[in-house]
Structure formats: C-alpha cells, structure tokens
Amino acid sequence: MANSTLTKKRSTAYGSTVALKSAMAVSGVVLVLYLIAHMYGNLKVFAGQEAFDGYAEGLRDLGYPLLPHEGFLWIVRVVLLASILIHIYSAAVLTIRARKARGHRYAVTKRVQRSYASYTMRWGGVLIALFVVFHILHLTTNTIAPGGKSDSAYERLVNGFQPEYWYVTLFYVASVIAVGFHLRHGIWSGMATLGLNKAPRQGKINGVAVAIALIVTVGFLLPPMAVTFGLVS
C-alpha cells in the first residue's frame, strides 16, 4: 500500500524484483544452453539406432575415469534441477507481486505493441513444466511407455511416437511450440534483465532470440515427426 512517509524496510537489494529477475535470467541461460545440447543429441536419431544409442551411452561415460559412470549425467541433472527450481521460484514470486500490484483490473484492456510470446510466458511456463514431468516419465525413466518399454533410447523414441499414439505426439508438439514462444521472449527479456539490451544492440538481440527459438523448435520437432511419418523406424 502507498505510504505517506519514506520507510526503510530494506537496505539491501538482494531480494529486490531486479535481483529475482536476474536469478530467473541466469537459470534461464543454463536451461537454454542445455536445450541446445539436448536438441543436438536428438538429431542423432537420423544417423541410425547405433549412433543414437552410442551417443546416449557415451554421455554416461563422459569424463570417465575422472568421473564415475553416469557422474557427468548426475552433475548435469543436479544443475538442471537447481536451475528449474530457481526459475520457477522467482517466476512465482514475481507473478504474485504483479497480481498484487494491479489490485483492480481494467474494464477494457488493449495490447499496444507486446508480442504473443510475451503475454504467454506464465501459462506457457506452466505447460512446459507439466510437459517436462511427463517427458522424463516417458523417455527417461520409461514409467509411461505408450509403445512398449525398452532399454534402447532409440526404441523408446520410436515406440513412443508411433502414429497410433498421436495424442502423445500432439502434446509433445504443443509443448515444443510453447518452448519456442517461451524462448522467443525469454531470451530477449533475460538479456535485458542482465543489462545487455542497449538500444543499438536491441535489433541483434531480438534477431538472436527469434533465431534460437526457431532452431530449437524445429530441431525438437524433427525427430518425433520423422517417427510418426515413418522416416525413422
């Protein structure tokens, strides 16, 4: 609520909205880099079962003997989990703040220039979070196995996206598109939050955001589409 005098509740800015946004931006950068690496791995599916499963097995022994078997993988998992938790926590706190900041809503609202991507960040994020849970149960732990369980990552992929499981593919496609929109505004916004969006650079940052969003979306859509349409079996 507005005060009549200057109050001094907080003297450091570590808990400020800007600090929270920065935590969201940094964790977002980690997640984007992971997505690009993950997409690269997925595209190995076009090199055949041996290459794909070999790559998956290779990841388990990356850094061996310096790291134990699956050591690298577990480091990545811990970093990712921490990033996701920080990302969701700061998003939740900032969303609650924003709701509170506009206690009374407008009777008429109009979008002046903001993009579709920018106003679907929150619900898009919720969809992505749900998808990630499903995705791990489906293709990592194989707890949910629409086309039958398998020890081969390649077979899990091929079994999961057969035409008769179109609803799995549909959910996957919708989620990947949501990721694309999330990246399109997220990369731009994250760079602004980290203080990089000087006016002369804005065009480039916007271009990079659109390019990464498109590449990641297409890169993730190709393997399941190829399976559904029988190009990979």
Added chain:
Amino acid sequence: MNITLRVWRQKGRDDKGRMASYELTDVSPDMSFLEMLDVLNEKLTLENEDPVAFDHDCREGICGACGVVIDGEAHGPETTTTCQLHMRSFNDGDTITVEPWRATAFPVVKDLVVDRGSFDRIIQAGGYISAPTGTAPDAHANPIPKPDADRAFDAATCIGCGACVAACPNASGMLFTAAKVTHLGMLPQGQPERDARVVKMINQHDEEDFGGCTNIGECAAVCPKGIPLDTISQLNRDLLGSLGRGNG
C-alpha cells in the same frame, strides 16, 4: 460528433466505485479530450450532479498531471498526453471508456484522480545528487561526451505522468525509475552516488507495491516523452554492478 462516455466514478478512497454512462452531443473534433470532459462537467453541474474529477494542469503536454486510460490505452490512441489528445482521433458515435490509472501504488482519490505520491517517494529515496550548492560551475569544468549528455537529457524529459505504470501488465514503475537512474547515471555529477542510488530507488519502488518488469515494452510504447526501453536495461546493469561490488 456524438459520443457515449463510460467513465469510472468513485466518491473517495474507500468507495467501491462503478462505471457510469453519459451521452454527449455536438462534440467538436477540435476539442482536446480534457475540453470534452470540461463540457461533460458543465452539463453535469447544470444537472446538479457531481462533476467528474480528473487531474490536469498545463494542458500543453509538459507537466505530467493529466492521464487517464482511454479504451484500454494509457493516454488514449495517440502517443501523447491526454491533454494533447483531440476528439478527431475518435469517430462519431463511438463509445469511449475512461478509467483511472490502475495500480496498487496509485490509489484512486476520486473518479479519475489517483495519488502518485509513490513516484515522489522513489525520487526522495535516491533521485538526487548531494552536490554542494553555490555559483554555477564553469560550463567547461565537467566535459561530458555528447551522446551521454543527449541520453541523460532524453531520460530527464520524463514528466512522471505514470502512463508506464498504467500500461504495464505488472503495474511496474520500472520505466519511471529507470529514467531517473539513467538521467543521473549518465552525468559526472551523478557518479558518487550511482551505486547507492539504484539500490535505494529499487527498494522504494518495490516497497510501494509496484510489480516487477518483464521487458514487454508496453511502457515505452505509450510514453508521451518517448523514454527508451533500454533505460531499464541500464538500471538492471547498474543494480547488478552495485550488488557485484558489494554496495547492494
């Protein structure tokens, strides 16, 4: 022109408020939006009704006193202040919805008038320099690169109208705060307190219950003074720098 106005009426801070409809006939397209409201108020006064309260002062777009949300857009369909908006921007027979700035940090005082004291308190927290007063220094005493001087001046044109907060989906006051931080941060006189300033101003901003910025850019799009969106990026960089140097 004949128009129908839907105006937010609220008797006082504690009143719940409601939308009221008024018909206005013979509105000249050359009237400013505020003159049109004056005509409405004359009519209401003659009918023994309470006139619609709205803020205004200079009526030439330089003071920042006026400002209402018109059909969902802060200051209406043109990128200018409400006083510089003319009825020719609307069509005969239009229904125009007029609402006050909506933000928890800007409580409604009456009808379309909001209390923007939260902006004053952000300035009070750090939007100043503690330079000793005295005679004006020599014009060449502090060399300032032209682009820096221009950027400081562009940021300093902020009139504090609050349209940025009104247009922001998060009701964030970040563009206003960023304009002040940029204006002082670009100049040599602003350097000694640069780190402390951004921390104090952001803390006051948050404490006033403004929301956080999501870099959507609605603020800069409606700003009558064209404050650039990248001032927010500069503010973020200043704050992170301040935290990094242990001054946060």
